[in-house]
Amino acid sequence: MKKINILFVILIAFIAQSCYEDKGNYDYIPSNKVTITNIESVYALDITSEDSEDLVIEPKLEFESKPLTNLTYNWIINEKSVSTEPVLRISRSTITEKCSCRFEAIDPSNGNHYVFDFNIKLNSSFEEGWMLLTDNGAVNHLTFISPSVEEDTKSSNIVYKAYPNIYEKSYGTSLGTEAVRFVEHWSSSYETNLANVVLVKHDSEGSIDLNGSTFKKESNTSDYFVGNASPSGYKPIDEVYLSEASFILNEDNKLYSRKMTSPTLFQSGKFMDEPVYFEKGLEVGMFVPAVHLVTYCGLVYDKKNRRLLYADGNSQIHEINYNEYTDGQTHFDDLKKDMVTGFYYDMEPGSWGKKTKFTVVLNDNGKYSVLDFKFSFETRWGMIGGVFCSKTKLYVKEFKEFDLNVNGLIAPESIIYRPKHRSYMYFSNNDKLYAYDLKVNDTPRLLFDFNGGKISAIASGVKSNEIGVSLEDGSFYIIGSTTEDIAKPTNKPIYKYEGKDKIISVMYKYGDKYNLDLQ
Amino acid sequence: MKNYLIVFLLLIVGVISSCSKEEVPVYDSGRYLHYTKTVEDSLFYSFKLNPGLDQDQVAIEINLIGKLLTEDQTIKLVVEEEFSNSSEVLYKLPENPVFHANKGKDTIYIDVYKPTIDTDSTRVFIRLEANENFTPCFEDKQVFKLIVNNKLSKPDWWDGTIVDDFLGDYSDTKYSTFIEVTKVSDLSEKDESEIRALCLKFKYYLQKQLEQGNSILDEDGTQMTVPVVG
Numbered sequence: 001m002k003k004i005n006i007l008f009v010i011l012i013a014f015i016a017q018s019c020y021e022d023k024g025n026y027d028y029i030p031s032n033k034v035t036i037t038n039i040e041s042v043y044a045l046d047i048t049s050e051d052s053e054d055l056v057i058e059p060k061l062e063f064e065s066k067p068l069t070n071l072t073y074n075w076i077i078n079e080k081s082v083s084t085e086p087v088l089r090i091s092r093s094t095i096t097e098k099c100s101c102r103f104e105a106i107d108p109s110n111g112n113h114y115v116f117d118f119n120i121k122l123n124s125s126f127e128e129g130w131m132l133l134t135d136n137g138a139v140n141h142l143t144f145i146s147p148s149v150e151e152d153t154k155s156s157n158i159v160y161k162a163y164p165n166i167y168e169k170s171y172g173t174s175l176g177t178e179a180v181r182f183v184e185h186w187s188s189s190y191e192t193n194l195a196n197v198v199l200v201k202h203d204s205e206g207s208i209d210l211n212g213s214t215f216k217k218e219s220n221t222s223d224y225f226v227g228n229a230s231p232s233g234y235k236p237i238d239e240v241y242l243s244e245a246s247f248i249l250n251e252d253n254k255l256y257s258r259k260m261t262s263p264t265l266f267q268s269g270k271f272m273d274e275p276v277y278f279e280k281g282l283e284v285g286m287f288v289p290a291v292h293l294v295t296y297c298g299l300v301y302d303k304k305n306r307r308l309l310y311a312d313g314n315s316q317i318h319e320i321n322y323n324e325y326t327d328g329q330t331h332f333d334d335l336k337k338d339m340v341t342g343f344y345y346d347m348e349p350g351s352w353g354k355k356t357k358f359t360v361v362l363n364d365n366g367k368y369s370v371l372d373f374k375f376s377f378e379t380r381w382g383m384i385g386g387v388f389c390s391k392t393k394l395y396v397k398e399f400k401e402f403d404l405n406v407n408g409l410i411a412p413e414s415i416i417y418r419p420k421h422r423s424y425m426y427f428s429n430n431d432k433l434y435a436y437d438l439k440v441n442d443t444p445r446l447l448f449d450f451n452g453g454k455i456s457a458i459a460s461g462v463k464s465n466e467i468g469v470s471l472e473d474g475s476f477y478i479i480g481s482t483t484e485d486i487a488k489p490t491n492k493p494i495y496k497y498e499g500k501d502k503i504i505s506v507m508y509k510y511g512d513k514y515n516l517d518l519q
Numbered sequence: 520m521k522n523y524l525i526v527f528l529l530l531i532v533g534v535i536s537s538c539s540k541e542e543v544p545v546y547d548s549g550r551y552l553h554y555t556k557t558v559e560d561s562l563f564y565s566f567k568l569n570p571g572l573d574q575d576q577v578a579i580e581i582n583l584i585g586k587l588l589t590e591d592q593t594i595k596l597v598v599e600e601e602f603s604n605s606s607e608v609l610y611k612l613p614e615n616p617v618f619h620a621n622k623g624k625d626t627i628y629i630d631v632y633k634p635t636i637d638t639d640s641t642r643v644f645i646r647l648e649a650n651e652n653f654t655p656c657f658e659d660k661q662v663f664k665l666i667v668n669n670k671l672s673k674p675d676w677w678d679g680t681i682v683d684d685f686l687g688d689y690s691d692t693k694y695s696t697f698i699e700v701t702k703v704s705d706l707s708e709k710d711e712s713e714i715r716a717l718c719l720k721f722k723y724y725l726q727k728q729l730e731q732g733n734s735i736l737d738e739d740g741t742q743m744t745v746p747v748v749g
Contacts, residue, residue: 101621226716261711270712276749277723279730314748 028347033064034114034516040101041118045092046117047214048125048163053094057088059103059116074104077120081195095120096214124213125161127194128511130461130468131182132476134501140179141165142199142215144509145497147477149173160478160495162448167215181505184212185241186513189264195512198264200252209267211510219267224258226270231256237429240298243353245315250275254285256314259500275367278317278455280305287311288342290356291516296377297394299358301339308339309392310361310375329401330362330417337362337369343418348374358419359425361404367425369402372440406444409434419460419467424486427465430456433469433479435486447489448479457506466494470503551656552594552618552647553662561664563685566633567671568704575634576628579663581647583623584656592619592652594627599646599662609667612645617732618653631667640668671695676707685718685747688714690738693745700724718747 024429038060045055061071077099082090088103099120104113107268112420130145144163149156167175167316183198194212200219206222221239222230231254238249250252254275260267276282290296300317308330311317320332330337338362348355354377362369362389374397381390393436404410406427415428423439431453434444453471458465460481477493479485510516556562563605564577581594594616603609611630618625634640645663647655655661671691682688685695698704703718709717722745726733737743 226713258712259715259749270710270716272712272719272722272749274717274720277726279726316748460651 003271006176015206015260018482024055032066032068034063034066034068034104034105035158036060036114037114040118043118044123045095045120046094046125047092047134051091054089054091055120059105061105063115068107070108072106072108074106076100076102078102087511090371095122096216098122122213125163126166126213127213127508127509127516128462129160130459130476130478131197131472131507131509132497132499132503133179133199133505134474134499135177135179135184136501137505139177140175141501143499144215145478145495148323149503151284158494160497162497164499166453167210170215171217175199175208176203176205176510179504180237182509183239183241184507184509184517185230185239185246185266186266187266188243191264194511195509195513195516196511197507198239198241198434200236200457202237204230204234206234207239207248208229212509217259220514221267224270224315224395225256226273231273231275234293239288240290242291242311242313242315243296244270244313245311247276247287247298247315248313249287253285255282255284255287255300257311259315260389274304276315277300282317286339286342288344288358288360290344291347291353291359295310297375299342299344299360301342303338303359306335307390308335318394320394320396322402324396324399325456330369332396335362337364340368345375345418345420345422348376354378359400364411366408368392368406368410370400370402370404372402372438373398382488401466402441404436405441406434406436407472415455415458417458417460417467419464419481422460422464422481424481426458426481428458428469430454431471433458435481445486445489447481447486448477448493450477456503457508459508460506462510468506470506472502474499474503475503476506477502523542528740541564548585550588550653551583551584551658552653553660554647555580555582555624555660556663557659558644558662558664559659561666562697563666564631564668565671566649568670570696570699570702573633575631577631577665578626578628578664580626580644581618582630583618583625583653587623588618588620590620593617593650594646594653595650596627597646597648598643600644601641602643603639603641605636605641607634607639607646609634609639610643610665627637631665633666635667637669640666640670642666644703651702674705674707676705681714684744685714686721687747692738696735697721715747715749718745719749721745722747722749 022269038057041053049385052296057373073084073086074081075088085244101118101120105255106113123137125146126144129147132143134143136143144166147158147160169455180200180385183200185198186195187358196212197210198207199210206220208217209219209221211218222234231253236248236250242440244260246258246260248271258269258271258278259439260269281304282302283285283304284300286301287298288378289298296312300311302309308320310320322332325331330355340363342355342358342360346357347353355374355407357374360371362371376395376397377392378395379392409429410427416425417477418425420500423437425438429435431450432446433448433455436444450471453473453475455469457470465482466478468478470476474496478495479493556599562577569575584633594613596616598727610633613627616627643665644667649655671694675688677689700721703717705716725735735743
């Protein structure tokens with residue numbers, strides 16, 4: 001019995017010792033603490049800079065006790081080892097995206113790693129500025145005009161730098177032909193505030209989505225069709241990006257829709273290969289989106305039935321219900337006139353895109369008129385079938401209609417443009433640019449005379465204090481458009497760019513989404 | 520004393536047994552066959568889901584365990600059980616099914632025929648039988664259940680999401696109209712965009728028919744509608 005007891009105790013002791021924490025009893029060598037200096041936590045590279053010098057990082061190592069002489073090194077960029085030299089030398093052109101980086105000094109005698117983490121971020125001159133789309137008859141080019149603030153001791157001036165033919169120069173390939181226009185579009189990602197730019201191309205390969213920093217091609221939107229094949233007769237003339245839905249308008253006036261599956265991405269979800277259908281059929285002549293990002297809706301002009309509809313964020317088309325017309329006013333569901341153009345021009349502050357204002361220009365056999373109204377999406381709560389629920393409905397408010405008092409100055413080939421947050425509308429008459437105050441509905445005011453150069457495109461710049469006007473001869477003007485500029489026209493541009501090719505489209509690239517929210 | 524001894528011996532046995540090495544069985548000789556699906560994963564073939572066809576073939580995958588064949592070898596298939604309310608033969612097994620050389624997985628094809636009467640149905644259990652070339656293995660994968668008919672039933676993919684966001688409540692009439700319009704009967708492998716596209720195509724069809732004065736009615740006599748937005 002006693003022996004058994006002893007054996008039992010020994011066995012328990014063996015089992016218990018396996019659970020005992022080993023505190024150790026060894027000889028420790030005191031560590032030689034190493035401090036790494038002379039590396040910045042963030043390096044900012046201007047990817048559009050013509051400076052081709054390598055990025056050189058030369059770290060310094062300080063040792064707590066004696067210097068270690070047999071260290072090895074490792075430079076890691078985005079989890080990939082790029083160098084084992086003590087000094088990093090890397091070509092700027094090889095950095096094409098934001099990088100997480102690490103420098104490691106390794107003591108091979110004991111395997112100790114001494115590390116320093118840092119980042120390389122990219123700045124670009126292409127983030128904000130004017131984009132010009134040109135056509136020389138054989139190929140399209142992209143020219144970027146970058147504004148930057150130049151400060152001296154007395155004042156600060158905006159200086160402009162032109163980057164002609166930037167896509168071909170950067171990537172060695174052509175943009176191809178049949179480009180129509182640019183469309184800037186944002187994602188709801190917290191990772192980036194910068195927009196991408198879609199170059200809408202009127203060919204079967206379709207539009208291309210360009211990176212907002214580099215203009216590098218990221219995708220073809222024609223790749224985003226169900227079944228990975230664009231529909232027959234596919235030739236886009238416009239693309240529209242609402243907050244969670246997007247549309248492609250084809251040259252045959254068919255509209256293709258998709259619901260974004262990941263609005264944090266620039267492109268997600270697939271376009272339906274069958275065009276959107278709406279009661280009585282649909283031939284979309286124009287699609288006017290409200291403010292980007294928080295876009296709740298877009299105005300859709302159905303030229304087949306000469307009516308105005310709206311598309312919501314779920315890519316659904318709806319009728320515009322309004323029944324407060326006075327005698328003789330144009331009805332949304334039966335315009336009896338052609339829509340010439342339309343603009344989203346204002347948003348009620350704090351409404352997050354739910355209260356937006358539009359101007360629509362109509363033409364009735366040479367007689368031009370304007371519809372001006374506010375879309376107000378309002379949510380009402382109530383009990384339905386014993387359940388407390390909400391319903392959002394569109395209300396049309398501040399509906400106005402008036403003829404344009406332009407004395408025949410607007411012709412079918414006129415370019416018309418209404419900037420955001422301004423009561424003015426601009427229009428061209430061959431080589432002359434007019435400003436027209438829609439609030440006063442007075443006679444047009446000659447803002448600029450281009451003396452023979454025919455106007456080909458108009459767009460407004462940041463905060464609508466300047467407008468960009470291009471001419472068919474390839475020149476581009478930035479013109480002041482503040483209330484003072486319009487009251488006292490000087491016929492002097494803020495900036496003039498002289499290109500050779502015909503400019504077919506102009507867009508001010510807002511870049512950062514917070515630039516846009518200011519608008 | 521006796522109790523201590525028993526406890527002690529059990530403990531020793533427990534400790535020793537934890538160190539024993541279990542041999543992993545390997546198929547070092549012979550060849551074994553089994554279906555890739557279990558008998559619970561029955562194959563349901565409805566001609567309603569394949570409009571326009573009067574006969575078709577269903578594919579059944581078979582796995583080989585053992586050395587690959589150097590030349591094709593015959594497989595033996597037997598009908599274990601059959602339940603049918605049809606006077607017609609709605610299926611036909613392959614006459615000389617073979618497992619092909621140099622393959623670890625092969626497919627056999629069973630002919631299926633559309634019943635003349637829509638309510639007719641056949642359910643058949645097909646067993647892999649041992650022969651001179653193969654031995655069946657895995658008890659639950661030796662029998663395959665095939666159902667052939669011309670009926671519709673609510674598919675598994677027509678779940679709450681499909682009801683709420685795309686097609687609404689299920690009915691045989693709605694399902695067969697959907698198949699007729701889209702030529703698609705199975706949405707289980709489709710992504711959200713593809714499902715949306717197919718459901719919108721169906722919605723537009725219903726809208727166009729209604730505008731042409733041809734109202735498509737559901738089983739309860741009401742206008743057929745779907746909730747998909749777009």
